[in-house]
Amino acid sequence: MASSSTTTKSLLSSTFSASKSSSSTVTKASLLSLLRSTSATPISQKLSHSHNSRHHYYSVSPIKNVLKTATESETSLSKYPDVDLVSSDSKPTILVSEKLGSAGIELLKGFGDVDCSYNLSPEQLCEKISRCDALIVRSGTKVTREVFEAAKGRLKVVGRAGVGIDNVDLQAATEFGCLVVNAPTANTVAAAEHGIALLAAMARNVSQADASMKSVKGPLEEKNLTLWDGCEFAGKWERNKYVGVSMVGKTVAVMGFGKVGSEVARRAKGLGMNVIAHDPYAPADRARAIGVELVSFEQAIATADFISLHMPLIPTTSKIFNDQTFSKMKKGVRIVNVARGGVIDEDALVRALDSGIVAQAALDVFIEEPPQTDSKLIQHHNVTVTPHLGASTKEAQEGVAIEIAEAVVGALKGELSATAVNAPMVPPEILFELAPYVVLAEKLGRLAVQLVAGGSGIKSIKVTYRSARDPDDLDTRLLRAMITKGIIEPISSSFVNLVNADFTAKQKGLRISEERMVVDANPEFPVDSIQVQISNVDSKFASAVSENGDVSIEGKVKFGVPHLTCLGSFGVDVSLEGNLILCRQVDQPGMIGKVGNILGEQNVNVSFMSVGRTVRRNKAIMAIGVDEEPNKDALNKIGQVPAIEEFVFLKL
């Protein structure tokens, strides 16, 4: 496995300092192009790519004219940039569309050109985005499908400086192969503290009492603004009116027992409250560890004196608090929302407040932000509001800025992010182990697709991983994505990466099934061999068809280098580098010399030759590795050698 560590280092090294083209850098390019978020166009839309070589940092060698019988037209093949590896001299451009902590900005500036443009209209954002490699937002920027379309494939990563990614169209990001990362941890405590602050402020009428004491004279009056109902008598001293409720001994239901929810629970326990929680996905032992009982949704809302919301806004939680659920709550319940406005039906909340089911609400988040100033909810005298301040502490903002800057820089370098939202997270140690197999997987995909005859319409692919290890020990997502990339890229205008591999395969109608087989091999290595079988297709090279009628190839990693070890029913041993000529011939002496001479006459350097056969002096497969691409004349001459029954030229 000599070169495996080199490969992994390359994999994790800077995308922006890569050097040009050797076979190992092509390998690096292939890896990075999968692992970083390369530009991509959804197949469904067939947008034309703008392959600006200055910014399209890596691309994979095109398979041009080689497999004219590929399943798609040459027009789509010709869209590929005619380069093996393009390294960019320019820095990436990172657009920061909302205020970010200075430490994060400094970190970004060390890596790219940073454009801090706040308050952009949707049109301005769409106009700018095609010149940006990364975009960093908070909750105020809507990163819509239009934004990804307008990016024309250049946008590689969207960083959300915070937790909630409901303002990013994740489906569109995935379709366009754009990685989305967030900063999920740095504002947890700030949000929890704000939740507790609102809970206490609401219980003790702090904001109402505060407003009642302040004089209405001054700026508000001059601008003809009014405060909420009941506050016309500001400047008062109304001790009886603002008698609150105590928190000690009361039951608070924490809805969503994730990072913020559990911190709120911990703090509520400190206030002497009885804490219950509802979260369909939270482990009971984590709740038990801090003395919290996990209960059903119905039980939580029916028994709580206070309800604190900490779930994400997703389709299943959208307006989960509505007329029906309010009607099941204990009369006089008090609600805090520092999660997302959309989890509450705001009109229903106004009705519940008016009817007294809900005594009070304290809200940091709203369906529309900022909300309309005449919103009944905002103006309601039993409602305390803050303008989405949950994450707004100095400490949290610096933390979030650093967290997101590191994630975005890492993604631009091609590293897998621990906070990726739309790509599988693969731990570094697994990545390290799998690196050489990732290369093998892509090469096998590339090879397999070139062996399929044109017009066959690939639909069904089976991948078999043989390994000495327990099947559960092998995370194949990377390998599957690479095989998908290898199969799709040579025959379409799509770029495939880890983010969009499964989506792209689905769009293409490819069914990729996987099987893991335990074999007697060295358990030190995660994979012994990978076999790719394509069913129900004709082959351009009949010898690649196995006994069961599938185009079938198998490969192994030997000393860190990917090898083809089986083709149809023939055992071979060919290193998968450069270009490959496969010939089926009558097994007889002198064949290597004949073909070698033809190539030599054309100044094509042979890097290796290998012969595989099933039966002695019957049929044999000759695999010839060549550094240069032989011209048509040389290929014709090979085809005319009498003992050669079929041959194919493949570019890896």
Ligand SMILES: NC(=O)c1ccc[n+]([C@@H]2O[C@H](COP(=O)([O-])OP(=O)(O)OC[C@H]3O[C@@H](n4cnc5c(N)ncnc54)[C@H](O)[C@@H]3O)[C@@H](O)[C@H]2O)c1
């Ligand atoms: N107001 C702010 O400034 C602010 C700051 C930080 C976080 N937030 C928001 O707070 C929420 C929680 O953030 P977090 O960091 O704790 O996220 P998290 O992912 O750690 O926790 C969310 C929890 O909600 C649970 N959940 C999912 N569906 C649920 C359902 N139907 N019912 C109950 N629970 C459900 C999940 O299992 C998870 O445990 C998010 O919406 C986030 O955007 C707001």
Ligand SMILES: O=C(O)[C@H](O)COP(=O)(O)O
């Ligand atoms: O989801 C979050 O992280 C919070 O809502 C914070 O959002 P903000 O970055 O817009 O303050």
